[in-house]
Amino acid sequence: MSQSLAFAKQLVPSIRTFGYMTYDSPTGRSILEYFQHEEYTLPVELAAARFPKTLAEAKAMARELSSMCDVLFVPTMHGTTDDNGTFLSDKQVVPVLVGTFAKPVVGDHKYNIRCGMLCGMAQNTQEQGFTAAKMLLKAMGGTPVSEIPVTRNRQGKPIINVTVMKAFGIKPKPILLKNTELVQVVP
Numbered sequence: 001m002s003q004s005l006a007f008a009k010q011l012v013p014s015i016r017t018f019g020y021m022t023y024d025s026p027t028g029r030s031i032l033e034y035f036q037h038e039e040y041t042l043p044v045e046l047a048a049a050r051f052p053k054t055l056a057e058a059k060a061m062a063r064e065l066s067s068m069c070d071v072l073f074v075p076t077m078h079g080t081t082d083d084n085g086t087f088l089s090d091k092q093v094v095p096v097l098v099g100t101f102a103k104p105v106v107g108d109h110k111y112n113i114r115c116g117m118l119c120g121m122a123q124n125t126q127e128q129g130f131t132a133a134k135m136l137l138k139a140m141g142g143t144p145v146s147e148i149p150v151t152r153n154r155q156g157k158p159i160i161n162v163t164v165m166k167a168f169g170i171k172p173k174p175i176l177l178k179n180t181e182l183v184q185v186v187p
Helices: 004-013 026-037 053-067 090-101 125-140 161-166
Strands: 017-021 044-049 072-073 105-107 119-121 156-161 180-184
Touching: 004 119, 004 156, 004 180, 017 026, 017 053, 017 090, 026 044, 044 053, 053 090, 090 105, 119 161, 156 161
Parallel strands: 017 044, 017 072, 072 105, 105 119, 156 180
Antiparallel strands: 119 156
């Protein structure tokens, strides 16, 4: 999460503040708590957080956040509903947020970056699986679960959406492209 913000700041050094938006859920609120707890290590300052439940709320909040921050971090909008109460996918919501916010939007999932976000550090699923397996083996070996430390990903895969980068006129330093996956907006 913080890696995505650091990567965005490398692409756009003028970024100073970020907004946080995700579907209103316990997971979304716990991610905010992480940001607040790690605030001193973040490369940018948290300006505001919003937790919409509907697409209409998300659009209004994106407009509001656009005047408050330089970039928007969106982990997921899965669970958001339309005016009829129908659940929408990230593929349906993220492009609307991107268009409404009208500044760079970043995340940490490749499929969302392909939906119109500028960039992000995608989580390494192999690392997650390996770490989970090690923790499970410790627990099966008799280590109390309370003694197994909570860990987080250390290896992210940098991804840039070239379509979005060009639209914003961003010209990255060549070093930022090394080992970076380049994607385009999915129609």
